[in-house]
Amino acid sequence: MKKILILPGDGIGPEIVAEARKVLDCLRENHGLQVEVEEGLLGGCAVDAEGAPLPESTLALARQADAILLGAVGGPKWDTIERALRPERGLLGIRAALELYANLRPAVLFPALAGASTLRPEVVAGLDIMIVRELTGGIYFGEPRGIRTLDSGERQGFNTEVYSESEIERIGRTAFEAARKRDGRVCSVDKANVLEVSELWREVMERVARDYPDVALSHMYVDNAAMQLVRDPRQFDVVVTGNLFGDILSDTAAMLTGSIGMLPSASLNAEGRGMYEPIHGSAPDIAGQGVANPLATIMSLGMMLRYSLNEVALAEQVQKAVESVVEQGLRTADIAAPDTRAVSTAEMGDAVVAALN
Numbered sequence: 001m002k003k004i005l006i007l008p009g010d011g012i013g014p015e016i017v018a019e020a021r022k023v024l025d026c027l028r029e030n031h032g033l034q035v036e037v038e039e040g041l042l043g044g045c046a047v048d049a050e051g052a053p054l055p056e057s058t059l060a061l062a063r064q065a066d067a068i069l070l071g072a073v074g075g076p077k078w079d080t081i082e083r084a085l086r087p088e089r090g091l092l093g094i095r096a097a098l099e100l101y102a103n104l105r106p107a108v109l110f111p112a113l114a115g116a117s118t119l120r121p122e123v124v125a126g127l128d129i130m131i132v133r134e135l136t137g138g139i140y141f142g143e144p145r146g147i148r149t150l151d152s153g154e155r156q157g158f159n160t161e162v163y164s165e166s167e168i169e170r171i172g173r174t175a176f177e178a179a180r181k182r183d184g185r186v187c188s189v190d191k192a193n194v195l196e197v198s199e200l201w202r203e204v205m206e207r208v209a210r211d212y213p214d215v216a217l218s219h220m221y222v223d224n225a226a227m228q229l230v231r232d233p234r235q236f237d238v239v240v241t242g243n244l245f246g247d248i249l250s251d252t253a254a255m256l257t258g259s260i261g262m263l264p265s266a267s268l269n270a271e272g273r274g275m276y277e278p279i280h281g282s283a284p285d286i287a288g289q290g291v292a293n294p295l296a297t298i299m300s301l302g303m304m305l306r307y308s309l310n311e312v313a314l315a316e317q318v319q320k321a322v323e324s325v326v327e328q329g330l331r332t333a334d335i336a337a338p339d340t341r342a343v344s345t346a347e348m349g350d351a352v353v354a355a356l357n
């Protein structure tokens, strides 16, 4: 039986994860889903309880799990502690330990929420993009790196953008596979007019494309991609790019949809095991008030069903249930129009469960 590890984390993490848990329990009780579920500590709560953001016990559970559902980590309480103990280190530690190199971030705008975007509704209505970001390579990890003092006495900071062919190929395959289940188009984003690493990136993407004759590959320079994302975002289906460019473009794409509380993500390794989490943080400003939007976390569970548990039909049911509560007009405060009644975190979770049943 597949194993799921749940890591509620800090801030609003436990509140939103509790709602995803209701959905998970409903799938187990009424929809035939067979999984084992464990819970663990990650982030600031783990620092408080065990003295480390990623305790050995959590790491051991993570290594055994087929999939991990994470709420969010961090908060002001841990902002000033020693760097190695910061909650975010726990997150990076799991990503590294499980080699979660493929970050999948869908940016989908529900028609009923077109008004929430900062772009005009006619530009974004029906938006459905999948950003595939390489997560364990590139300039964030490249060596050499550091700050050195030059002969002149001036200090110089330096980092290295590196990608090997195998790293490019595996993220390419993730993107092409994803495109096959969508609209069959991959746009690879690079800076091949300036960077050698991008030249290789482009060459390898072309090579991978030959194995996917049913998927159309195009290339775009990152500066143009940033412009096109806000000019005409619906031209994209799957966008694949490296760690640095993906970091920036995925946040841009996220904001097109208007609400950070509506966006799930998946980080996968070569065996399809993965960590699933909302893209937002622990929202300390609203933690403990029962007002956070649980839909990003519930849709992260949906992505888990699709990508790690191979339960595509259940994944679609979860997505439809979320769409239906949004269409019914249910809104947590972050997506509610001014002067309208917002529902609580728990009311939203209950509504999704009701829609599932």
Ligand code: NAD
Pocket (backbone or CB within 6 Å): 012, 016, 071, 072, 073, 074, 075, 076, 088, 091, 260, 261, 277, 279, 280, 281, 282, 283, 284, 285, 286, 291, 292, 293, 294, 296, 334
């Ligand atoms: P944040 O995403 O937590 O919050 C940004 C804004 O969005 C806040 O006003 C918040 O109230 C709102 N918001 C976020 N999620 C929401 C939801 N589900 N429903 C309604 N409103 C929501 O970002 P931040 O304020 O920059 O960071 C807060 C903490 O979270 C920091 O400690 C940061 O390090 C951490 N963080 C963690 C992760 C993660 O766990 N993956 C990601 C980003 C930030």
